Amino acid sequence: MQRIEELSEAGDRYFDGLVDKFSRSLYQAPRGELRLAMLDHLLPQMLELNQQSVLDVGGGLGQQAAWFAKRGHAVTMTEPSADMLAYARQWHAACDELSSQAITYGQTPLQQLADEHPGPWPLITCHAVLEWLGDPRAALASLAALLAPGGQLSLMVFNRDALRFSNALKGNVDKALSDRLEGQGKRQRLTPISPVTHDQVVQWSAGHHLTIESVAGIRIFQDYLQHPPTSDAERDKLLALEKQYCQYDPHWRLGRYLLYTLSKPESVA
Numbered sequence: 719m720q721r722i723e724e725l726s727e728a729g730d731r732y733f734d735g736l737v738d739k740f741s742r743s744l745y746q747a748p749r750g751e752l753r754l755a756m757l758d759h760l761l762p763q764m765l766e767l768n769q770q771s772v773l774d775v776g777g778g779l780g781q782q783a784a785w786f787a788k789r790g791h792a793v794t795m796t797e798p799s800a801d802m803l804a805y806a807r808q809w810h811a812a813c814d815e816l817s818s819q820a821i822t823y824g825q826t827p828l829q830q831l832a833d834e835h836p837g838p839w840p841l842i843t844c845h846a847v848l849e850w851l852g853d854p855r856a857a858l859a860s861l862a863a864l865l866a867p868g869g870q871l872s873l874m875v876f877n878r879d880a881l882r883f884s885n886a887l888k889g890n891v892d893k894a895l896s897d898r899l900e901g902q903g904k905r906q907r908l909t910p911i912s913p914v915t916h917d918q919v920v921q922w923s924a925g926h927h928l929t930i931e932s933v934a935g936i937r938i939f940q941d942y943l944q945h946p947p948t949s950d951a952e953r954d955k956l957l958a959l960e961k962q963y964c965q966y967d968p969h970w971r972l973g974r975y976l977l978y979t980l981s982k983p984e985s986v987a
Contacts, residue, residue: 726798728829729852731911733778734801739908740779741805748947749940752957753975754781756936757845757874759961761785764932764979765870770840773864775828776847780806780821784813786843787820794835796826828857831864838866846975849876849910855922862926862982871928871980874936878913880972884941916976928980934964935973 726732733740761767769790774783777795779802787793787810797803803825810816826834828844828851842865848854858873865871878899886894893899901909916933923930939959940946947953963969970976 725852725911726827728827729911730798730827731850732799734799736908737779737801737805740802748953749937749974752940752960753936755957756934756960756964757782757977758785760934760936760964760977761872764934764977765841765872767791767841773831773835773837773839773842775831775842775844775861776850777806778802778846780809782843782845783821784810784816788815791841793821794824795821796824796828796831796835798825798827800825828860831860835864837864838869839864840866840869841872842869843872845872845874845977846876848873848914849912851912854912854914855918858919858922858928859926862928865928865982867982867984869982870931871978871982873919873978873980874975875914875919875978876910877935877971877973877976878915880941880974881910881913883972884974887942914976916971919976919978923978923980928982931979931981932965933970933979934977935970935975936960936964936977937974938963938969938972941974 767789771792772786772794774786774793774795777783777797780795783793783795783806795806797806803823807823810821811818824834828847842861844861848857851857861871861873881899882894882897885899899913901911920930937960940956943956947956964973
């Protein structure tokens, strides 16, 4: 039986022993399918893509690395969990659309990227990672330092405000009132230990001379439906609804995830 890691020495949550749960609960379920469909819809709109090299930070099971590699990018995928990285390698190797040289791999925590993959990188992706770190603010500082002048950072974070709203709807009013929303990072529970607010992203980005070029909400409506879709036609309608309002204020602010494009200036005055 695989050992389930809890918190690292840095206070981060790794996911050794949870590959099957991730695959089943997050990507073979409607919420995972919708998340990937929305990224497929949004990334070409929110990023300037010209087959530049990509550093995929905390790449998990490898979906995002494969997405970029299939579009001609040279991808370096980093992931601190040995189990997750092994799964991604195996899946990528079996994918006919990927060449064996399309993706390189590193079992690297975010804190060690400057030593092992310093760049500077024209494009960095960091999706659903900051909320699993003990110090997400310091992590964003590290990403900013790795980014090339004029480069882009695609950042996706678990939205603390949406988590509070969801708890209130479920009847966890005391939890919402006290704002005790963080998970403990124990056993197989997948409540993030450091959910992030939009205001925090705004503040932290400005502190490291990063400009927010665009923002979108992902899974704005899905988590709040009283009657989830039961047919392909209903799922298609939900996806159309999510696409229509994902960048529409105020709806994007309650997305379960917030997706940002951050840019680094060519020079800092």
